Amino acid sequence: MDYFFDQHFHVMHISHPNLISFLASLDTGIPELITSGALSPGYILTAKNRKGPVLLNRLTNTLTTFEQSIGQTLVMMEDDLRGVFTSHEEGAPRPELPYIREGKMHMRGRTYDKMAMCPLLMDFSSSLVRKETLYYPTPSEQKILDYVKDSLEGFSYYHSQRPDGLFEFFPFLGINPPVHSLDFIKELLSTYIATGNKQFYGIKFYPPLGYDPWPSDEIERQKVLYIYEFCSQNNIPIMTHCDDQGFRGIPAKEAWKYTAPSAYKPVLARFPLLRIDFAHYGWQYTPLQxxxxxxxxxxxxxxxxxxxxxxxxxxxxxxxxxxxxxSFSGANPDFYLQLVNYLNSLEEEKRRVILSRSLFGTDFSVNLMKVESYTSYYRMFEQSPLSDDEVHAMVSVNPLRFMHIGQE
Structure with a gap:
């Protein structure tokens, strides 16, 4: 069985994010947005989509995926790769033939039997938020449980609609340790990821929601240590958000401190064999960083x-x-050129290591603010200066190793 992986994407309903938590993080208002880099021309407001009609279309496209069920969005994603939809954006990257045709996924002359889809659930659960400027205290919510339920129902809906579809699901369970008790975290892991009842195949961390990879507080440290031990013993991969933008539940500078790859140095010193994917290749959009x-x-x-x-x-x-x-970084064609230039500057062994650890991901549906469609992102990747063998490694060979699939 030849798999083509989308190692990083999101499907969710508008009810899943915690908008109150995000607004509470903007303590200084507009200055916070400016210094954080959220308005950087390299992030969302590119030269192309700053134009009114394009920006409005991109925003509407993105919101469309949040206004329907997860199952409907998954069917829509496959339809997109099947060439069902028509492009309406001038210059949008489009393949000559649909990527899914004749019962296979096609990329760079190779065919793949199945698409291994790795949806990442973000844990938008929150603790009680009290601010002196707010009249009402905001509620404490365990949002991850509803998100899990809706996702599992979405996978079932996809299979009911597409019994011969190419998508197979290998979801990652979001966990935000600061807002849960250790007992709740243990229950999540045993219920959804333990080997005997495996509905999720990895763990998703999102530092900008308040997760510190190596907290100084003893109680918080015990929570993350339990997760790291669990992942080490059960060969469970971890994915952590790693660019300086995205949804936040804490101020930008605190989020950057937790998100930086260096924050994981003490983790890796203790657990050197942990399998960790740093999402977005650590891209930074604000010059301050x-x-x-x-x-x-x-x-x-x-x-x-x-x-x-x-x-x-x-x-x-x-x-x-x-x-x-x-993921997401690849919405900018210059990213691929810069990556290849860097790789070509290295001695062969270092270059080989990096190429063997690089993974394809899209960050759908967040990426719709920068590309017209799911298909457009694939086309930009296909047109990159990466070689055919390098592309194949990123979509198949490397993710199989990262996910520890077929290696038990």
């Missing part, structure tokens, strides 16, 4: 200018199970 020397070097050599990118590639050389995916 970048090393000036790295920025200058990127201008002359056309290589990545994000400090976190280099922290990740260094961790890859030190630990055998550190990976990174190209």
């Amino acid at each position: 970048k090393n000036p020397i790295t920025v200058i070097s990127s201008l002359t050599s056309k290589v990545p200018d994000s400090t976190w990118f280099y922290e990740i590639t260094e961790l890859m050389q030190l630990y055998p199970n550190i990976y990174a995916d190209i």
Whole structure:
């Protein structure tokens, strides 16, 4: 069985995010948005989608996926790759033939029997939020349980509608340790990920919601230690958000501290075999976060200018199970050029390690703010300067190893 992986994407309903938590994180209002880089021209407001009609269409497209059920969105994603929909955006990347045709997935001359879909559930659960400026206290919510229920129902709906469909699901369970008790975390793991009842295949961490990879507080430390031990003993992969943007539940500077790859150094010192994917390849959009020397070097050599990118590639050389995916970052064609330029500057062994730890992912439906469609993202990847063998490694060989599938 030949699998093609989308290692990183999201499907959710508008009821799943915690908008109150996000608004509570913007303590300083507009200045916080500006300094955080959320308004950076490299993030959402690119030269193309700053134009009124394009931005409105992108926003509407994105919201469409939040207004329908998870199952309906999954069917829509497969229909997109089957060529069901028509492009209406001038210059949008489109393949000559649909990616899914004749019962197979096609990419760069290779065919794949199944698509291994790895939806990432974010744990939007929250503790009681009290702010002096608010009249009512916001509620404490265990949002992850409803999200799990809706996701499992969505997978069942897809299979009922597409009994011969190409999608197989390998979901990741979001856990935000600070808002749960250790007993609740143990119950989540035993119910959904334990080997005997495996409905989820990995764990999703999202530091900007308040998760510290190595907290100083003893009670909080015990929670994360339990999760790391569980993952180590059961070969469970971890994916952690790793760019300086996205949904937040805490102020930007605190989120950056927890999100930085270096925050995992004490974790890896204790658990060196942990399997961790640093999402988005550590891309940074705000100049405040970048090393000036790295920025200058990127201008002359056309290589990545994000400090976190280099922290990740260094961790890859030190630990055998550190990976990174190209989700969302790959919506910018320059990303692929910079990645290839960097790889070509390395000695062969370092280059080989990084290529063997790189994963394809889309960040659908968040990526719809930067591309017209799910298909468009695939086409940008297909048109990248990566070789055919490198593309195949990122969509099949590497994710099978990362997920520990077929290696038991």
